[in-house]
Amino acid sequence: MKRNNTKPNLLLSSLALGGPVDHGTKSDDSPQVLLVTNKRPRSAVRAVRFSLLEGLLDDQNRLHKIDHSADSSARHRRGAGALDLRRFVRTVPSCEIVHCNLAEPEAWTMLAVGQTLVARFFGKAVVADLGFSIDEESFEHPPLALRLILGLCTVAVVTSEHAATILARRGVHVEQIPEALAPSEFTDRKVNSVQPQVLTVYSQADRSATECVVRAFNSVKAKYPRAEMTVLADDSDGDAARQLTGDGARSSITVAAALTAEQTSSYYAEADMFVNSSVVGGLRPMKKAMASGLPVVSAAGFYRDELIVDRRNGLTYRENDPGALADRIIELVETPRLIGELTENARLSVADHTWSRIGRRWSSCYRRLRTTRRTATAAAAGHHSHQQT
Template identity: 25%
Template sequence: MKRLWLLSMICFTPLLTLYGLDEVSAQWIVNPCETQSLKILMATYTFPKLSETFVINQVVGLIEKGHDVSIWAKTAEENKVHEAVNAYNLVAKTYYGELPPDLETYDVVICQFGPLGNEFLHLKQSLKLKAKLVTFFRGFDISQYLYENEGCYDVLLKKCDLIATNCDFFRKRLLALGSDPKKTIVYHSAIDCSKFPYTYHATSNKEVTNIITVGRLVEKKGMDDVVEAVQKVLAKGKNVHLTIIGEGYRAKKNLKKLVAQLGINDSVTFAGWRTSAEIARYLKESDIFVLASKTARNFDQDAIPNVIKEAMASGLPVISTRHGGIPELIEDGINGCLVDEGHSDQIANRIIYLMDNPDLRATFSINGRRAVEQLFDITKKADELSDILKNLFFVRKPADNMDTNLNDSLNSIQDHIASFHNNIKQQSDKIKHLTHDFHRLTDENQKLKTENNDLMTNNQKLSKENQHVSSENLMYVNKNQLLTEENQTFHSENSKLVGKNKLLTDSYHMALTENHAWTTKHQELIANNQELINKNQDLINKNQELIRENEELLAVNNKMETQIQEASVILAG
């Protein structure tokens, strides 16, 4: 049976050559005769971790493809976990600190982040493990860590079985470090589009436009730029509210301080860490998504953050930066907006522009969802990763009862066939997309024809109106000449008034001088009056003394008169 299959493959070889499919083009497409599942160890620093959904999505995707997946992590950090962790009982599948006792039975070890790749390469060599080693480079490990540890990956890039990264931006850096192009691939992190249902965000009758940003509160996420942009939007009279999802103690403290300094406490909400389901709800209720990624001072950089994919899948118009791998997803003006790193003014301008242009928001909403579905859907990416790992493990595996040369030929032919099938599938997908685009363009063309007819009708109306306007314009020209003559007359009269005004100004200055003199005299009179008041007060005081003395004398006089009367009575008796 195998010989018959081999002959049939040989018959197809000229056809493969005709299509120009060589061994390199089919390098990472699985050998179609190999359907066994793999025993896989996923190695990471912390598991489960809310900010690293890409690890959970890879694990779940491989489990769904029938592979036996275990996890190794150094620590378990968080109590709050994504829904998939419990749904697939992933904590029970995790080894913390200690290696699996049956490590030698694993087929593939996937290391998340370059430094872990170094550790497991040493293990593989020292324990002589059969497992193929795959290392994923994701961000800090190919930026900040590399800058701080020059030459740290020299051995890994030579000895690792497969080097993967999540954007072409980092792949180019790996190639510049000496990684073999044939074993250095881009594998984009996947998201589950079904968990982020599409919502049409083009129009909004709400009084407040809700802006959302999601990510760890670290410098490279540019949260400070988003806050400053929101303040600038508010300063221009736009009513917006910013929700920040994510944590980071020191950065959060600094962000809250910045919000207070800018005086926008009532317009910013810090929502903390959220699960995927909670984030999906926040995205659905928002109007614009912003992520202002930038190169941090410690040289830490981003690839294509999953939160951007989640926002686009949800139908949100997205504003982000020309940073890392982000431009590989966002086409400026097609499915989102791109601005320069560290420019909050550009972010503010794009927010206002999107608020004022609902048609553009609609375009970004539709194109964004389509791009994510085509490039990052978890089902497609799980198939792709499964095929890559199978091909890595099973490639050139000697067949029973076949000599080495025949096996090499068989593997080569299988690669050609796989590549051929893949090419046909890709062409078929392209045809589907082209057909879809053709129908869409046909509909749009019909719509444009209708609009063109309407425009022609409107143009005729405008032409008639233009003639009427021309007549009115001539009338206005004549009126303008009359107004010009009147203006000259007014100018002459104004010159006269200027002369009169000068005379009045001089008179005013003279009156002001006289007023100053009168003011001085008035002040002198006030001083004299005050002196007289003081003297009068002295006289009043003396007069009161005289009155008191007079009263005393009167009392004495009355007393003497009484005594005289008494004496007169005595004398008379």
């Protein structure tokens, strides 16, 4: 694959630059949506979901925004929460739907609870967008603020079918909308059997997962001395990842942190395979790897089984088993035909996850919420009129 230095492969970059996005048929009757952000996603990759929504709504001239995250240096000043809530109260009457960005656990605050409560008081539909940063434990035993938000919101939106099932069991009205992929992320690639390039993502919440990958890679390197591995990390996790992996001048493992969207895409373009072992993250990076023609090796279990079927569109191994992981990596290096089969099926698995199709799903979600809200408002008005007569 030839690298394209003028068109970054991430949706975030295209939207930020005002690139063309096909969201389907536009409608002047689209709902007015207020996007509320109290905590921005920590990395460019994790910001893709919210950037899609901003681009979708801004393209339809239906976007209102409140972004408290830009003022992070003053978040703890006296009265900050009250000022933020007053600003929210002034803005919310002009909108029909309030979309709360709750993709980061740090956003599960009493301020978010207050915003949800105020929106419901004004009769607005509330979307609690939990994104893809939530682990199973947070769904099974949510903290107080998240429990209150889930009880107040109109609908909770998640990316994982497994997460949707857990929330539905708790009585939460939930909808699953997958992560979006840019068309430019669907590319071709071949494995370098002489010097395999392995790509993985560091998860501070699941440190043992990266330890497993490092141990497996050392076994691979014993057979292929020129093998190299790159570990992608968020800015705040860079030092921890380097300490864990032994990243240094003489190491074959490189940690890349604080990356722009274009830099992240370049690592996917240069790699030969993607390894995911995290049990609390990795869904979006795995999908990006599948779309970009990278064969994926993933630990089995949890939401990963929704995406990877062993020997159909990827390879799986038992969680925290570095020996099994090393065997899968070596198998990919030594079996080019298998790579072709896996990557072809993988691309088909995520073909419906382009930003145009996901954008239409968000539009449909908003319209359903608007219709339900208007029906309920009309019914309440009719009941009140009947009582007066």
